[in-house]
Amino acid sequence: MVTSVTSFSRTGLSDWLIQRVTSVILLAYFLLIAYQLMGSVDYTSWTRLFEQTWMKVFTLMAALSLAAHSWIGLWSVFTDYLTERMLGPKGNVIRLVSQLGASLALVGYVIWVVVIIWS
Amino acid sequence: MLKVSLYRYNPESDDAPHMEDFSVDTGGKDLMVLDVLELIKADYDGSVTYRRSCREGVCGSDGLNINGKNGLACITPLSETVKGGKLVIRPLPGLPVIRDLVVDMSLFYAQYEKVQPYLQNPSPAPAIERLQSPEERAQLDGLYECILCACCSTSCPSFWWNPDRFIGPAGLLQAYRFLADSRDTATEGRLAKLDDPFSVFRCHGIQNCVNVCPKGLNPTKAIGHIRTMLLNRAT
Ligand code: SF4
Numbered sequence: 521m522v523t524s525v526t527s528f529s530r531t532g533l534s535d536w537l538i539q540r541v542t543s544v545i546l547l548a549y550f551l552l553i554a555y556q557l558m559g560s561v562d563y564t565s566w567t568r569l570f571e572q573t574w575m576k577v578f579t580l581m582a583a584l585s586l587a588a589h590s591w592i593g594l595w596s597v598f599t600d601y602l603t604e605r606m607l608g609p610k611g612n613v614i615r616l617v618s619q620l621g622a623s624l625a626l627v628g629y630v631i632w633v634v635v636i637i638w639s
Numbered sequence: 640m641l642k643v644s645l646y647r648y649n650p651e652s653d654d655a656p657h658m659e660d661f662s663v664d665t666g667g668k669d670l671m672v673l674d675v676l677e678l679i680k681a682d683y684d685g686s687v688t689y690r691r692s693c694r695e696g697v698c699g700s701d702g703l704n705i706n707g708k709n710g711l712a713c714i715t716p717l718s719e720t721v722k723g724g725k726l727v728i729r730p731l732p733g734l735p736v737i738r739d740l741v742v743d744m745s746l747f748y749a750q751y752e753k754v755q756p757y758l759q760n761p762s763p764a765p766a767i768e769r770l771q772s773p774e775e776r777a778q779l780d781g782l783y784e785c786i787l788c789a790c791c792s793t794s795c796p797s798f799w800w801n802p803d804r805f806i807g808p809a810g811l812l813q814a815y816r817f818l819a820d821s822r823d824t825a826t827e828g829r830l831a832k833l834d835d836p837f838s839v840f841r842c843h844g845i846q847n848c849v850n851v852c853p854k855g856l857n858p859t860k861a862i863g864h865i866r867t868m869l870l871n872r873a874t
Contacts, residue, residue: 524836524837531835531836532835532840533834533840533866603801605800605801
């Protein structure tokens with residue numbers, strides 16, 4: 521079996537399943553946001569929406585889903601294109617640096633979301 | 640006259656591959672692409688190198704990239720592929736070229752070998768044969784017909800990028816051929832070997848394989864079945 525320490529869950533099936541589940545969560549979240557935006561949005565209605573606990577939880581779920589979903593997707597892209605086969609001997613270093621950058625950015629986004637909605 | 644552009648590469652004398660043009664007199668006939676290659680080899684340049692054997696779409700030797708699409712030269716008529724009087728023939732993409740149109744298939748076969756493409760059943764074989772019901776036998780239709788021509792795997796971007804880790808459509812079609820076989824008892828072991836992020840799950844459903852298979856098979860569908868089996872096994 522091909523092992524991959526940097527993949528999200530290390531098995532192909534869980535990665536695949538997580539990507540499907542998170543995409544459904546994201547779809548639901550963005551539909552909700554789109555629905556809100558279709559009505560009239562002003563500061564008060566927007567704050568009132570995000571003050572509610574379910575919305576905070578939903579937003580956090582969406583942010584975590586986005587991070588997991590992106591990581592699995594980016595990991596696939598990195599392991600397709602940023603490899604020794606494609607880039608020569610430097611491939612592995614370039615991939616690891618890119619993965620580090622992407623994971624820092626995703627963790628940063630999640631923390632940022634948490635700070636915004638729970639502060 | 641048909642304008643034919645051939646990929647040429649002789650590692651002993653060429654620094655890099657190049658395309659060579661021939662004007663071939665087809666006598667106005669709707670030849671197969673393989674016939675055109677045979678004409679070129681006989682009448683124009685005897686050093687043109689390619690694989691061929693049965694010349695009737697059974698052996699799977701002459702998989703080539705014909706006007707941008709993988710297919711078997713022997714069963715691809717000019718009328719089907721030539722537009723604007725031009726025929727461009729290249730080796731199957733993604734595999735190392737040995738010479739001209741001949742590629743090194745080692746990576747392809749290594750992936751095939753990984754799926755253990757043979758019946759596994761430790762119970763002693765009956766005197767005549769292991770019986771299957773007509774329904775069980777029907778499960779193998781659309782799977783056993785594969786001739787391992789490699790047209791599918793070499794048209795798959797996921798196989799181009801990770802030919803050493805992604806089994807590829809041809810290998811996975813065969814993996815499912817044995818997973819679906821009622822006589823095979825190694826299902827659990829076979830599935831356990833496939834549940835990593837590369838072997839099966841590098842398939843992103845691009846379906847180039849389905850588009851090119853000269854036998855009209857559907858590797859993407861077989862991969863979907865493997866995924867379902869993995870899912871059922873894990874849940
Ligand atoms: S599935 Fe079709 S294209 Fe792929 S190796 Fe088999 S016969 Fe060739």
